[in-house]
Amino acid sequence: MNPHRRHPFILSSAMLVYVFLYAPILVLILFSFNASRANITFEGFVPKFTDRVVMDGSLVKSSPCGPFHWFCELSKNQDVLEAAGNTLTIAFTSTIISTIIGTMAALALQRYTFRLKPFSQLSLYIPIVIPEIVMGIGILTLFSQLFGLLNNALGLAGDSRLSLGLGTVIVSHIAFSVPFVTLVVQARLQGFDKSYEEAAMDLGANEWTTFRRVTFPMILPGVLSGGLLAFTLSLDDFVITFFTNGPGSTTLPIYVYGLLRRIITPQVNALSTVWILAVFTAVLLLQWIQTREQKL
Amino acid sequence: MLQRLRENKPAQGTLLAAPTLLWMIGLLIIPLLLTSVISFGRRSPDGDVIFTFTLDNYTRLLGYSTDCDIGQASCFNPLYMQILWRSLTLAFNTTVLVIALAYPLAYFIARAHPKRRNTFLFLVLIPLWTNFVIRVYAWMMLLRTQGVINLILGWLAGLFNVPFAPLEMLYTPGAVLVGMVYEFLPFMILPIYTSLEKIDNSLYEAAADLGANAIKTLWRVTLPLSMPGVVAGTILVFIPVMGTFIVSDILGGRQVILVGNLIQRQFLDARDPTFGSAASLILMIMTLIVTYFYTRKFGFGEEIVAA
Amino acid sequence: MSKSNTMKLLALFAIASMVLTACGGGGEPAATEPVAGGAKVTSSGFECPEPNPRMEVTSKELNIFVWTEYFPQDMLDCFELVYGIALNRDEYSSNEEMYAKVSAGGSAYDLVQPTDYIIGLMIRQNLLQELDRSKLPNIGNFDEGWMNQDFDPGNKYSVPYLGGTDAIVVNTDTVENIPQSWADLWKPEYAGRMVFIDDSRAVIGLTLLTLGYDVNTTDPAQLEEAKAKLAELVPNIKVFDSDSPKTALIAGDADLGMVWTGEAFIANQENPAIQYIYPTEGPILWQDNWVMLADAAHADAAYAWLNYTMQGDVFWLTIRDFQYTNPNTAALEYAKANYPDVYNAYADSSITNPPAEAVANGHGIKDVGDATPLYDDIWVEVKGQQASADSGPPQFGILALGIVVIGLVAWAVYRWRQNKANAINK
Secondary structure, rough: OOOOOHHHHHHHHHHHHHHHHHHHHHHHHOOEOOOOOOOOOOOOOOOOEOOOEEEEOOOOEOOOOOOHHHHHHHHOOOHHHHHHHHHHHHHHHHHHHHHHHHHHHHHHHHHHOOOOHHHHHHHHHHHHHOOHHOOOOHHHHHHHHHHHHHHHHHOOOOOEEEEEEEHHHHHHHHHHHHHHHHHHHHHHHEEEEHHHHHHHHHOOOOOOHHHHHHHHHHHHHHHHHHHHHHHHHHOOOOHHHHHHOOOOOOHHHHHHHHHHHHOOOHHHHHHHHHHHOOOOOOHHHHHHHHHHHHHO | OOHHHOOHHHHHHHHHHHHHHHHHHHHHHHHHHHHHHHHEEEEOOOOOEOOOOOOHHHHHHEEOOOOOOOOOOEEEEOHHHHOOOOHHHHHHHHHHHHHHHHHHHHHHHOOOOOHHHHHHHHHHHHHHHOOOHHHHHHHHHHHHOHHHHHHHHHHHHHHHHOOOOOOOOOOOOOHHHHHHHHHHHHHHEEEEEEHHHOOOOOHHHHHHHOOOOHHHHHHHHHHHHHHHHHHHHOOOOOOOOOOOHHHHHHHHHOOOOOOOHHHHHHHOOOOHHHHHHHHHHHHHHHHHHHHHHHHHHOOHHHHHHHH | OOOOHHHHHHHHHHHHHHHHHHHOOOOOOOOOOOOHHHHHHHHOOOOOOOOOOOOOOOOEEEEEEEEOOOOOOHHHHHHHHHHEEEEEEEEEEOOOHHHHHHHHOOOOEEHHHHHHHHHHHHOOOOOOOOOOHHHHHHHHOOHHHHOOOOOHHHOOOOOEEEEEEEEEEEEOOOOOOOOOOHHHHHOHHOOEEEEOOOOHHHHHHHHHHHHOOOOOOOOOOHHHHHHHHHHHHHEEEEEOOOOOOOHHHHOOOOOOOEEHHHHHHHHHHHHOOOEEOOOOOOOOOOOOOOEEOOOOOOOOHHHHHHHHHHHHHHHHHHHHHOEEEEOOOHHHHHHHHHOHHHHHHHHHOOOOOOOOOHHHHHHHOOOHHHHHHHHHHHHHHHHHOEEEEEEEEHHHHHHHHHHHHEEEEHHHHHHHHHHHHHHHHH
16 A cells, blocks of 8 residues: 555645635636726626616726626627637647548558658657647748748639638648647557458458458547647637737637737636636536446 | 659658748748847847947846946845746746646556546636636635635635635736646646556556555556656646746736736837847756756656647 | 557547648638628628629739737728638738848738838839829729828839828836937936837937937948947837837836837827827837839739728728727728727827827838838847847856766766777777
């Protein structure tokens, strides 16, 4: 038995770290109910429900939504909904594409030898270790030069002009997600027992059927983890999106950053609270699924 | 044709890897090459790139400016080396603090009851998945002059009748350090946890059987075996800290200039893409060197993957 | 994860995202339903005036790249409602940032808002297109004194938006000796208490003024002097903020500093102790303008926006929400006639309505052409210096801790390696 398990030092320091992790989050959530629009100090909850918003200076005295005033303001905010929509669209598209091509690459790297193999392996490690800003600047430079050339050469103008926007963001997200997907699936493939495949082939299956019925289901957990990782990376990305986005392709992280650049009302906090709740729900869902798994 | 493909294994491999390869070449290799080319260029007065070959940008980084003739005191300007050093020390300090905070927690989770482990892990995941920018903003609310921390301290001082002036915490380098530690703490907890969790219980039993007390077990068994996790976590923390510009922008009042800020400013404010590209390349080379030496010694484990 | 559960989860995500995208994405015009009588009303209850004249527009969207904290939300909403065009807005907080993004190419903006001095550069770089006067009938609404400036003679490329000054802002409650000149800001008693806008030309400019030089000098020796003097000031500045500098003042994080007109006005409204002082050397005068990018894809929508916002009954919203000095006479008259409180607050304030001597004493920033890199370099170098004498002791403590940790790690690794070697030898 481990002698340290209940050691008071470990327990107390662990709890302290949890407090450190959660204190800012709790303060954030608390302030999303702040009655003061200036949001410098906490001035209490909005006390009354009436059908109009009544302000006294920067204090909200009453509102149709009561203490949830800022959440209501948030729901009326078209920009937020658009940013959220963009974020999810980008995340989904880049996840699906990067998972597919990443899995393919993992299979290639793990099972085959071909001339470009060392180069591929190396180039997949690079995005994982270099700072995002290096990649972001590089991609921005590429797009700027490329679009400039293409627009002039092909004489594109108006709406058909190539420019930074949703497409460039998705393409960039795929670029930094693929290495992670590949790495995860490769790790899964490493412990893979080939005897299952050989058995299937012995029983008469061709290569595609073997892949479909034997290999793929067995690496599926790895593929899904990779996909989940890609999804998370895309959802939360700030730096690369910052350099490659254009008008109308704002994502939530960029939008929050933009909000911080203006008068910071509790609406930012309300948005943060909603985000935290969404994450919390997702985590609960995952945990519920995992416990169901373990019971099976 | 399909038959030929079936037999040609290397070709199959290439085909499978092709899309990824194309993506990497197009969006990684080519941009990096472009950045390199630009870094050797010169800047026009209006901020464009003149494509020539000059090492001016690199020498400027090292401190030696080539146009010393405008009445400067000396030709040596160590400014950029200072920025680099500042970023290195900040990354180092952050990593040290993060390890100090993450290790007990990871240990606690690894040694906890298996049924509860997931819950504890998920409690770590929630801040991790909450948006980066939001978490930085949260610290603004805590650290400002009328923020929550000063409020609590003031209230406590009132209780004990101690005179109290609000602490100036926001917009200082200390705030940037705290912000960085907070941002990257979860990235260290997970790898350390993964490697700790792998340690076989029987090892502990063996140590106990051989008469080792708690400290000795920690020293001889736990620490060495958790090294891969610490190393993986260090890479996940040290490198991003070098390149982050948001934390120092928001919490440092745009006063704390790190390498990430320098690069961002060169491109956005100073209109010198050649210099910014040079700085960007140096940053990348440094991180690659650090990573190379680390993984050479310790191996590129699955701990990064687990994170 | 079992396959069926994962499929369920994925399906859930897919549906959720499709619902959200359908609801919000795709740039739909803002807010509320038209009221029965046909008048458009924004979500804050403001009734939108009709466009006068209404322009022919075929574009479905308009992309503008503008300053932060500069547009009444009602103005933006109303344009979307009356024309049915989606308005996409990105923001910047310095001219240099805007210029970098626009000149890099690949951006899809139609209209941007440069301050006076950078327009010359943009014209030189062929980034702008000439404005078609026939499509700007409302241009007569502007006061003649703001038109035909030397950065754009004849207003071929630009129309004014708002103007203002950079001057000293002070919280008279917390600051004992109120500074009266730019040079006063160097006083050690203000160290660590100041907020400045993050604007290279303005800050370098005021330093040049304290030395008695011209804000637009191209003399390298003078600039060197300014750099040295500025290097003394920067460590005393607590925060540089061009996004919303009033926040630091209102929150008490800073007690004084240098900001723009509008920021000072709003800070003063929140806390009347915060005052705006025109320094003895003279404030810095500036004017923001609309320009259309040469490759704008939605020029017709851009003209519609310009004309609509130039209307007196629309532009007066800036007098209500973001109080800068207003060049639009139609807007001023409309406000005076219909919203006298708003108008009087504007007219009576010395912030938005600077006294004549302040204006006469003021200095405008101009394009310095080839000397621009000199200014840029000063800015980067001066700001790159480390801030105030900071964490000395804590730094050492952490360093010591670090050395200990490294020692530990090295020792642990050494033992690990030894164990491995022993295992192999067995």
